[in-house]
Amino acid sequence: MEHAALTFERVKAGYKDRMVLDDLSFQVREGEFISLIGPNGCGKSTLLKTAAALLRPFEGRVLLFGKDIRSMRPAVRARHIGVVPQKVESPMAFTVGQIVMNGRTATAGFLRGVSDEDYVVIERSMIYTNVLHLKDRYFMELSGGEQQRAILAMVLAQEPRILMLDESIAHLDINHRYEVLRILRRINRENRMTIFLVSHDLALTAEVADRLILMSEGRIVSEGRPEQVLVSEILDRVYDCELQVQRDPVTGSIHVSGMLEDFNGSTKKHKSVHVIAGGGTGIELFRRFSLQGFSITSGVLNAMDSDAEAARALGVDAVLEKPFSAIGEDAFQQAAAKAENADFLVVSDVPFGPGNLVNLRLAKDALKAGKEVWIAEGSTDRDYTEGKQAAAVVEQLLADGAKTWTNLHDLMKELKGGKERQNSKGKSQK
Amino acid sequence: MVLIDVKKYEDTAMRSTAMHGINTISTVKIALFLVAVPLLLFLSLLLGPTRVMLPDLDTPVGKAIMALRFNRLVMGMLVGSALSVSGAVFQAILRNPLAEPYVLGVSGGAGLGATVAILFGAVAAMPLSLPVIAFIAALATLFLVYGIASKGSGGVPSVYSLILSGVIVSAVCSSLIMFFVSMAGVEGLHNVIWWMLGNLQPPPANHRFIAALFIAFGIGGAWMLAPKLNALTLGREMAHYQGINADMVIMSGLFCATLTAATAVSIAGMIGFVGLIVPHVTRAIFGPDHKFLIPLSAVTGGTFLTVCDAFARTVLAPIEVPVGVVTALAGGPFFLLILRRKMKRAWIG
Known part of the structure; x- marks a missing residue:
């Protein structure tokens, strides 16, 4: 039987005095493009940290391709799951090339050093994310979108089978956001890499993801295809405000908006x-x-x-x-x-x-x-x-x-x- | 399934030759460095309070002078490299440009141990006890700082809790030192202050040997960690995601850095400035990759301290200026000159 890429089995996890994930179970199949949504503080980041073994669950198990994540050596784990955090900073003047090379550190080891294979992987990752021309620039001097792509290249250089992104596109301009999403969709389609995107942008999420998981207060409230999850009855309750969900009749894309449109000053006829x-x-x-x-x-x-x-x-x-x-x-x-x-x-x-x-x-x-x-x-x-x-x-x-x-x-x-x-x-x- | 199928590219003879350049440093710079260092070291052998440039090695006096200078050179190399590498490691792990070898209270602890040992007569009774006591006190302080920090942040200490508790423990130690010094007689006072200013008078040979062993171990260990230290500058979380046992790297890094710093303090007292500035200057010239940074800082720091020591014993001969005074006084402007143009490369964030 083929194992799911990522499995949470009745996981309870959180911090010292605060449990965040409450008996959470779900599965992600290999090659899926999943998007995790939910209001602030619902446990999205905790889920991601637990999946990457940064947090140890109090109860339950996290499995990566059928193996308990706790039994994996860190270097092996890094080849299964790669994480792109929201923001990564280096206080030192590393070039983009040097930053991307970090992706190979765990596999290279000190004695073996960096081999030709590693260099090929590094170059391919940089081509994929379109940062090759930036390789000699200082990472910290790049724009936010370029930095995000450099980090993506670094994580891709790990050659993970699952890629998790923690709201890392949230603060990008719309053009850079779409650029990153295009890259993600491409590696998802072409390399069957499983993508797990934590996102705030409901509409954008709906456009790219095969499946949405909606979380609220440490539990999964709803999961399924975007049009099944993005319905106002569910969203209103989870986000505790009134939202409008509209479906574009031409493109089929889903649009979620708050009540801003009904404010004074809009051209609509009001009561x-x-x-x-x-x-x-x-x-x-x-x-x-x-x-x-x-x-x-x-x-x-x-x-x-x-x-x-x-x-x-x-x-x-x-x-x-x-x-x-x-x-x-x-x-x-x-x-x-x-x-x-x-x-x-x-x-x-x-x-x-x-x-x-x-x-x-x-x-x-x-x-x-x-x-x-x-x-x-x-x-x-x-x-x-x-x-x-x-x-x-x-x-x-x-x-x-x-x-x-x-x-x-x-x-x-x-x-x-x-x-x-x-x-x-x-x-x-x- | 894997992102990049390497074999496929091997067949088509695709080689990413362009990539090989990403982690190398300029050979011109290295060549210049390799010429400058021996020259400077040789220069330091020519300087001494006797004002004799090249003593006649055939006479016993000349031999003795040369042996003395050579011993000072060895001490300078040892202590300078220890402090510089320690500073480089602390700056990487704590991600803080102000981190230096004494940041976790090594100086305070060692100083307190030494003060007590000097003032309460342990040193007078047994001269060898001073470095041993200083070393033990330094390590004890590290454990104390680490313990407080990890208790404060529940489990593995955070970078900030380490810095904060290090600063606090250091402050407490300095207050105690000042208290003891204020109570001390003139003789004890002089000894304590002389020790604290730092000097490179060589201790007995066996002592030096053990110190050299510790320092070599510490520097070697730090060098082994180099690629992981690179990853760690992106933060502990990111390092973890990359398959690095971040906590392990932090702990071994702190251990190596403290071991070398404590050893240096125990044989030479507190020599400031080297551990803070040399890593920055080395980064400014050669870039931040720790694989190069650690060995290069070691050589730079060692050479710098040796040259400073040569000046310290020469300028006001026969009076010897404490080397800790010369490091900042002479080194400060010189390094500022380098950093002025390349501040960004030394520290960008």
């Missing part, structure tokens, strides 16, 4: 929301809504109120009444006009008194007009009107179909969801 707030209860609402790209109106607020200030700062279109005055008819009519144009109406956890009670009429009108109205929970506790009039109004509104909200995160989800609203209802409860 609009009218916020009823006051006394500082609207600040966070304004901020969140503007981050999510809603167009926001608000009112009626009292001038100089902290919400009025926040509205001004965030460019929220707010209707203002004189400071510390009850809301007059003029202002109310203006606000009503704005609320009419909004898609939703949201009531913050603003306290109600005789001065601003009239604002709830906006909510009533909105409901009548068939718009969604969201009211912060617990309005009774904030009701300072005589005879709890506000509470009564809210109760009536809820009976007429207004909804309550408790935290901003869920509220944002609900309002953005559109068609997903039905199924995300359950999700937001978690």
